[in-house]
Amino acid sequence: AFANHYQFIVKETSIERLCKSKKILTVNGKFPGPTIYANKGSTLIVHVYNKSKYNITIHWHGVKQPRNPWSDGPEYITQCPIQPGSQFKQTIILSDEEGTIWWHAHNKWARATVHGAIIVYPNPGHSYPFPKPHAEIPIILGEWWKDSVVEVLKEFVGSGGQPQTSDAFLINGQPGDYYPCSKHGTFKLEIKSGKTYLLRILNAAMHEILFFAIRNHKLTIVGTDGSYTKPLTRDFIAISPGQTFDCLLKANQNPNNFYYMAARAYTNGTNVQFNNSTTTAIIKYQENNYNFNNSPISLPYLPSYYDTPSTINFSVSLRSLASKIHPISVPTKVKTRLVSTVSINLLPCPKNNTRSCQGPNGTRLSASMNNISFLTPPRYNILEAYYYNRVKGVFGADFPDFPPYVFNYTDDVLPLELELPKFGTQVKVLKYNTTVELVLQGTNLVTGLDHPMHLHGYNFYVVGWGLGNFDEKYDPKNYNLVDPPRRNNVVVPKNGWVAIRFRADNPGVWTMHCHIERHLTWGMQTVFIVKNGHKPEEHILPPPHYMPPC
Ligand code: C2O
Numbered sequence: 395a396f397a398n399h400y401q402f403i404v405k406e407t408s409i410e411r412l413c414k415s416k417k418i419l420t421v422n423g424k425f426p427g428p429t430i431y432a433n434k435g436s437t438l439i440v441h442v443y444n445k446s447k448y449n450i451t452i453h454w455h456g457v458k459q460p461r462n463p464w465s466d467g468p469e470y471i472t473q474c475p476i477q478p479g480s481q482f483k484q485t486i487i488l489s490d491e492e493g494t495i496w497w498h499a500h501n502k503w504a505r506a507t508v509h510g511a512i513i514v515y516p517n518p519g520h521s522y523p524f525p526k527p528h529a530e531i532p533i534i535l536g537e538w539w540k541d542s543v544v545e546v547l548k549e550f551v552g553s554g555g556q557p558q559t560s561d562a563f564l565i566n567g568q569p570g571d572y573y574p575c576s577k578h579g580t581f582k583l584e585i586k587s588g589k590t591y592l593l594r595i596l597n598a599a600m601h602e603i604l605f606f607a608i609r610n611h612k613l614t615i616v617g618t619d620g621s622y623t624k625p626l627t628r629d630f631i632a633i634s635p636g637q638t639f640d641c642l643l644k645a646n647q648n649p650n651n652f653y654y655m656a657a658r659a660y661t662n663g664t665n666v667q668f669n670n671s672t673t674t675a676i677i678k679y680q681e682n683n684y685n686f687n688n689s690p691i692s693l694p695y696l697p698s699y700y701d702t703p704s705t706i707n708f709s710v711s712l713r714s715l716a717s718k719i720h721p722i723s724v725p726t727k728v729k730t731r732l733v734s735t736v737s738i739n740l741l742p743c744p745k746n747n748t749r750s751c752q753g754p755n756g757t758r759l760s761a762s763m764n765n766i767s768f769l770t771p772p773r774y775n776i777l778e779a780y781y782y783n784r785v786k787g788v789f790g791a792d793f794p795d796f797p798p799y800v801f802n803y804t805d806d807v808l809p810l811e812l813e814l815p816k817f818g819t820q821v822k823v824l825k826y827n828t829t830v831e832l833v834l835q836g837t838n839l840v841t842g843l844d845h846p847m848h849l850h851g852y853n854f855y856v857v858g859w860g861l862g863n864f865d866e867k868y869d870p871k872n873y874n875l876v877d878p879p880r881r882n883n884v885v886v887p888k889n890g891w892v893a894i895r896f897r898a899d900n901p902g903v904w905t906m907h908c909h910i911e912r913h914l915t916w917g918m919q920t921v922f923i924v925k926n927g928h929k930p931e932e933h934i935l936p937p938p939h940y941m942p943p944c
């Protein structure tokens with residue numbers, strides 16, 4: 395059994411990377427933050443104390459929190475922030491998640507340094523659907539700026555263009571051997587010949603889809619986003635911000651060598667280029683001692699930038715385990731079909747503008763779902779507004795239906811009506827227990843990039859995807875309803891679509907957004923309000939005695 399009480403002390407801590415030390419927000423002084431261990435279906439209490447000078451909220455990414463949106467965490471969606479000097483006792487209700495999920499700050503860009511893994515073990519008496527590994531190792535991919543992230547965000551919002559790119563990617567908090575200044579800290583994993591290890595990999599980077607691989611070794615994926623998959627063996631994985639993978643690693647290579655693991659950005663937008671996008675760590679066999687210092691870096695194979703076929707090919711190969719013990723429950727009929735565009739938009743530069751317009755051709759960059767660029771309410775939150783019926787001026791329930799556009803992906807322009815998003819706080823209300831199909835249609839005609847879309851409060855099944863336009867008549871015939879992967883975060887391919895399904899059986903207020911932080915800041919977000927059912931056990935739980943005040 396594991397502890398089910400945790401104390402999270404949010405504070406500023408001095409950390410040195412790349413020969414420069416800076417103060418960052420941490421939990422308990424650690425970067426990455428502490429790992430939470432739990433059994434499936436258990437309930438955890440995390441006492442969050444804010445001892446920093448910044449506001450903070452914490453989200454439990456991949457935890458469904460049945461009927462308990464109160465502890466979900468997104469700022470101004472389900473709570474107001476925990477102010478400096480205050481605290482908030484959060485209740486984390488695990489249900490059917492099993493595998494690797496994570497936690498992170500969910501206000502401004504605090505999650506750049508405030509994040510950690512959550513490892514959910516099978517219930518006592520149950521075992522993994524694969525042989526028990528010799529050891530388990532969290533692999534947390536991240537990003538590091540030499541400057542303060544608060545400043546990077548400020549500059550970004552003011553510029554109207556792309557954010558300053560990070561100075562390094564990280565494996566378990568370390569840039570790796572390409573950075574002489576930080577080389578002494580490179581993460582090193584000792585393994586033993588003949589044994590199998592379970593890597594619990596998560597991408598906590600702010601903006602980049604990453605490729606990850608280990609030289610000479612294959613990875614066998616057995617789970618993603620807290621659900622098991624059929625074993626899938628690959629030379630590399632492609633992992634989007636917010637996603638997790640459980641991978642088996644066999645120590646079956648010559649133990650007299652050591653091996654680099656590496657992660658590299660898939661793309662960082664068309665307007666930004668940077669070379670410092672490869673982070674490394676080392677695998678060494680226990681039997682040997684090496685002198686690492688003078689040896690050249692030999693990378694594993696990683697696809698190159700913009701290798702979209704490689705990312706797609708990887709992600710469409712995933713299948714749910716769909717076994718007796720881990721059955722799937724994908725809705726075979728749907729009552730509510732929704733289509734939503736996910737777009738990057740270019741706003742004309744306003745006259746007498748006090749901020750600059752560094753987007754393409756002097757525009758300001760923005761983003762939207764169904765042409766609404768989401769604004770979070772500034773002083774109240776949607777959950778309390780909904781629960782206490784104080785909706786007015788906080789949000790509207792007019793998330794629009796899909797405008798029936800067929801995009802012409804060759805001429806690189808959006809239909810005029812979709813060029814200028816409306817700004818607003820519009821939610822989509824769903825009936826309790828309705829079966830939902832949501833088709834996310836990418837319209838990235840301007841700045842091509844995939845969008846990892848993440849839904850709170852649910853796991854969903856990814857039943858279909860395609861390039862180009864979703865075709866309502868034809869495409870659903872090809873859905874996989876047998877063993878679609880169950881996830882909380884799915885990549886909408888550049889100039890393509892994905893279809894997801896879920897049953898709206900978790901009443902509450904749940905946001906959906908792109909997990910690329912700059913897109914979220916630009917407004918690629920919406921909110922689902924799932925109403926209560928008839929029975930008391932289908933209602934949102936009563937609020938805790940204390941919610942952070944607004
Ligand atoms: Cu990983 Cu809304 O978050």
Ligand code: CU
Pocket residue numbers: 844845846908909910913914918
């Ligand atoms: Cu995005």
